[in-house]
Every structure is written in C-alpha cells, then in structure tokens.
Amino acid sequence: MALQQDRSLRSMVDIESGLVSREVYVNDEIFRQEQEQIFMRAWLFVGHESMVPNPGDFAASRMGAEEVIMVRDRKNKVHVFLNTCRHRGMKVCRYDRGNALVFTCPFHAWTYDTEGKLVGMGHQKQAYGPDFDKAEWPLHEVAQLRNYYGSIWATWDPKAPSFEEYLGPIAPSVRHCFQSSDGEDNGLEVFMPIMRWRIPTNWKFPAFSFAGDGTHGAMTHLSVNAAAVGPQGTRGGGERHLLRAEFPRKSHEIVATEYGHGGHLAIYGATGVPPYRDTWDTVPGADDYYRAQREKKAAKVGEHYMTPGGHGGGHFNIFPNVTLDSWRILHWHPIAPGVTESWRLFQVDKNAPKEVKDGVRHYAMRYCEPMGCTESDDMENWNYAYPASKGAVAQTLDYPFLQAMGQAAPNERYPGFVSVGHTYAEENQRARLRRWLEFMEASSWDDLFPVNK
Amino acid sequence: MGTKLLLKDQSIVEIIGNPGDGGWVQVRYLETQADDAAVGDEEWVFYPDVQDFAQEM
Numbered sequence: 001m002a003l004q005q006d007r008s009l010r011s012m013v014d015i016e017s018g019l020v021s022r023e024v025y026v027n028d029e030i031f032r033q034e035q036e037q038i039f040m041r042a043w044l045f046v047g048h049e050s051m052v053p054n055p056g057d058f059a060a061s062r063m064g065a066e067e068v069i070m071v072r073d074r075k076n077k078v079h080v081f082l083n084t085c086r087h088r089g090m091k092v093c094r095y096d097r098g099n100a101l102v103f104t105c106p107f108h109a110w111t112y113d114t115e116g117k118l119v120g121m122g123h124q125k126q127a128y129g130p131d132f133d134k135a136e137w138p139l140h141e142v143a144q145l146r147n148y149y150g151s152i153w154a155t156w157d158p159k160a161p162s163f164e165e166y167l168g169p170i171a172p173s174v175r176h177c178f179q180s181s182d183g184e185d186n187g188l189e190v191f192m193p194i195m196r197w198r199i200p201t202n203w204k205f206p207a208f209s210f211a212g213d214g215t216h217g218a219m220t221h222l223s224v225n226a227a228a229v230g231p232q233g234t235r236g237g238g239e240r241h242l243l244r245a246e247f248p249r250k251s252h253e254i255v256a257t258e259y260g261h262g263g264h265l266a267i268y269g270a271t272g273v274p275p276y277r278d279t280w281d282t283v284p285g286a287d288d289y290y291r292a293q294r295e296k297k298a299a300k301v302g303e304h305y306m307t308p309g310g311h312g313g314g315h316f317n318i319f320p321n322v323t324l325d326s327w328r329i330l331h332w333h334p335i336a337p338g339v340t341e342s343w344r345l346f347q348v349d350k351n352a353p354k355e356v357k358d359g360v361r362h363y364a365m366r367y368c369e370p371m372g373c374t375e376s377d378d379m380e381n382w383n384y385a386y387p388a389s390k391g392a393v394a395q396t397l398d399y400p401f402l403q404a405m406g407q408a409a410p411n412e413r414y415p416g417f418v419s420v421g422h423t424y425a426e427e428n429q430r431a432r433l434r435r436w437l438e439f440m441e442a443s444s445w446d447d448l449f450p451v452n453k
Numbered sequence: 454m455g456t457k458l459l460l461k462d463q464s465i466v467e468i469i470g471n472p473g474d475g476g477w478v479q480v481r482y483l484e485t486q487a488d489d490a491a492v493g494d495e496e497w498v499f500y501p502d503v504q505d506f507a508q509e510m
Contacts, residue, residue, distance in 0.1 A: 104474050104477060111499075120496075130488070
C-alpha cells in the first residue's frame with residue numbers, strides 16, 4: 001500500500017487539534033520508514049545484564065524488526081550484534097539463549113567469537129588466500145551501548161546523544177525502576193525465560209498507549225476488576241494487587257516530556273516512604289522480607305520525595321517501544337505493519353530468598369501474559385482495532401487524542417515534566433506522537449537533539 | 454581439552470576450546486612449518502583441515 005501522495009506525514013499527525021490519521025497505524029510504507037527513521041536512530045531497550053550473567057552467555061533480542069544477540073564476551077563485556085552472518089546473511093544464532101564459545105554460521109561456516117570477531121571460515125586458505133583480512137568482517141555491532149543500572153540499551157546511530165541525554169528528565173525514574181525494594185541501584189534480576197507472543201496489531205497501539213490510557217481500564221478490565229485482582233482492584237476492600245497497595249501517599253498522573261517519554265507515573269504527595277502494608281498472605285515469608293526491605297529503603301529516602309515512576313502501580317514508556325515499571329518490562333517489537341511481538345521481562349530483587357522469587361514469578365504468570373488476568377483483555381482491543389482501521393473507508397477516519405487537551409502544566413517539583421493531575425488524559429500519547437513525527441521528518445540527530453529546537 | 458591433532462599441513466596442535474558444534478575447535482600450535490602460523494599461536498580450525506589425531510611423541 002503506497003502512502004497517499006497528497007498527504008504529508010505532518011498532515012496526518014495534527015497534535016494541536018489532537019487528530020491522527022489511522023493510516024499512521026496501518027500503512028505499510030510508514031512502517032518501513034519507521035524502521036529507518038526511528039529504530040535505526042533511537043536508543044532501544046535490549047535486555048538486562050542478568051540475562052547473560054556469565055562469560056559466553058547470550059540472549060536473543062530485537063531492535064525494531066531486526067534480531068540481535070546480546071552476548072557477554074570472555075572478558076566480561078556485554079555486546080549487542082545484529083544476528084546475521086556477514087557472508088550471506090544467515091542467522092548465526094538460532095537459539096533464544098545459551099552459552100557459546102563461538103557463533104558458527106550453518107551456511108558456509110563463517111565463525112565469530114563472543115567479541116564478534118570473525119575467527120574462521122570454511123576452507124579459508126583455499127577460498128580466500130593469505131591476504132584476506134578477517135578483521136574487516138566482524139559481526140555488525142551497535143554503535144553505542146549503555147548498561148544503565150543493569151538494563152542494557154543500544155542504538156545503531158553513532159551520532160545519537162548519550163543515553164542519559166536521550167532520557168532527559170525521566171532518567172531518575174528509569175534508574176528507580178531498576179532498584180531493588182530496599183532502594184539499592186542495580187538490585188534486580190530478570191526471570192528467565194522471558195514471555196513472548198505475537199499479536200495481530202501495529203506496534204504503536206500498545207507501545208504508545210499502554211502507559212497512559214486511563215479511561216480504558218474500567219471497561220476493558222471490568223471482569224478482572226470484579227475479581228479484585230485487576231488494575232483497578234478496589235472492589236469491596238478486596239485489594240489484592242500486590243504493588244498497587246504499597247504506597248498509599250501518592251497520586252497517579254499523566255506525565256509527558258518533550259523527549260516522547262512519559263506515562264502514568266506515581267507522584268508522591270509526601271516525603272519519605274509509607275509504612276509497609278501486608279499483601280503477600282499466600283507466600284510465607286514474603287511480607288517479612290519486603291517489610292525489612294522497606295525499612296532499609298526508608299533510611300535511604302529519608303525526608304526526600306520518592307522518585308516519580310513505576311513503583312506503586314505507575315508505569316511509563318521510553319520512546320519508542322518499551323514500557324517500564326518496578327516489576328515488569330513490556331517490550332513491543334514491530335515485526336510487520338500488523339504484527340507485534342510482545343515480550344515480558346519480570347524483575348525481582350536479585351538477593352531475595354527463593355520463596356519470595358517464586359511468589360513474584362507466580363504472581364507475574366497469573367497477572368500478565370496471554371493467559372493472565374489482564375493482558376488478554378488489552379490484546380482483544382488492540383487486535384481488533386488494527387483490522388477495523390485498515391479498510392479503505394476506515395483509513396479515511398482519524399483517531400481523536402482529545403482527552404485533557406490544554407490541561408497539562410509544568411510540574412513544579414520535576415522540571416521537564418508536564419503533568420495533568422489525573423490519569424484520564426492523553427497528554428503522554430500526544431507527546432509520543434509528536435516525537436514520532438519529529439523522528440519521521442528528521443534527516444539526522446542534528447534535527448532531533450537538543451529537543452524542541 | 455589437550456587432545457593433540459595432526460592438521461593436513463602437518464602442523465601439530467592441541468585443542469584448547471571446543472564449542473561442541475562438530476565443525477570447529479580452538480587450538481594452540483605446538484609444531485608447524487606453515488607460513489601463516491607459528492608455535493604458540495591460537496587459532497580456530499575447521500574439521501576438513503584436520504588429518505588425524507596426533508601420535509604420542
């Protein structure tokens with residue numbers, strides 16, 4: 001499907017009026033352009049260092065529509081490589097994770113070590129002679145990689161700003177998400193294997209709306225709310241949502257930044273750390289563990305405000321395609337215009353006792369994933385909205401992003417945030433779409449950073 | 454590890470790494486007359502370049 005010749009992208013994304021053409025979500029040519037304009041430039045989440053704890057460990061991941069391998073080399077350095085042989089393009093790794101001395105292409109035996117160096121090819125002497133320089137043919141590696149408190153991020157663009165600059169004012173919230181429950185930096189590990197499944201929708205449906213679509217919950221999650229285990233879980237005092245109950249002195253606000261990041265963040269209305277409230281009655285020892293952790297965190301926070309972000313039920317997006325909170329990472333990979341691969345990485349305190357880790361893992365399995373309590377609800381909407389928006393007539397219509405237009409104001413406590421004061425707003429989605437348009441129109445990072453030139 | 458191999462270019466090498474893929478072993482050269490290798494070099498060797506196990510000396 002060709003992009004309509006008489007319509008520019010700018011005419012399709014009218015942030016001032018809050019109207020966005022459905023074509024942005026269903027057009028094949030726009031999807032192709034997104035891979036070049038966004039996913040080849042932006043900093044992307046790749047994984048967590050705990051997925052590759054030992055030298056030689058590797059884990060498959062994706063950057064946009066392309067597969068990558070995250071590898072810890074024999075010298076303990078983490079790399080991210082495109083999963084394609086430099087000879088004829090075959091995947092050099094067809095496993096999801098493991099430990100390897102080398103990655104051997106099964107086609108012509110081009111073989112790479114864990115630093116990505118080409119160390120051998122089949123029949124090298126006869127086929128290539130003595131002057132062939134293997135050093136010129138390594139695995140293709142990302143231009144920049146950042147281990148940010150245990151989380152691994154990368155970009156293909158050598159001219160992209162540093163990762164901290166890319167995050168802008170939301171950087172402390174990202175750091176906070178990777179702290180253990182006692183407030184220690186890089187205090188988490190990720191359960192393996194991760195959850196993965198494909199959904200028949202465009203990646204922007206979940207990635208742009210997940211953290212900040214407050215009006216969907218009451219209807220979409222109606223049935224699970226009735227069981228008092230859903231995101232709104234307040235029925236009859238039967239609050240069983242383990243994390244939502246943790247920090248009562250807070251509000252949830254829609255927060256947006258000019259960087260395209262933002263979402264539905266927990267903003268704390270008082271300093272310090274609230275008293276712990278038991279929520280783990282089915283997991284012996286868990287409340288004792290988390291209560292002790294809370295006391296340690298209270299000592300660190302003191303009389304400061306907790307960092308706004310993903311604790312206490314908040315979650316937020318880092319542009320373009322990952323959602324973070326304190327216990328899960330939701331990674332939305334574009335596969336095709338109407339195919340998204342949905343990944344879930346669940347974090348837990350790396351020093352927690354086994355029974356606590358098991359309890360968190362079981363909770364994650366009940367609550368999330370395709371067979372869990374809530375994500376199946378969300379998927380129904382995204383999966384049907386895509387085909388219902390793709391028809392020739394349907395594409396002529398716009399999506400309205402009108403909630404809380406004009407209500408956002410600079411947050412006085414957190415410079416760089418604009419906030420709305422409640423969750424029934426699409427300010428963060430408008431911010432993400434504005435940034436999307438900037439990426440799609442930019443010729444280089446010179447047009448994208450500093451933001452809002 | 455440590456198994457000695459005779460390569461087709463008559464070099465003697467010992468295995469120092471084996472990815473277990475059936476195709477490659479990482480070796481250290483113990484004896485060689487080859488132009489592109491020296492004693493002590495560490496290299497990866499593809500199975501068609503191996504002639505046999507080396508005889509114990």
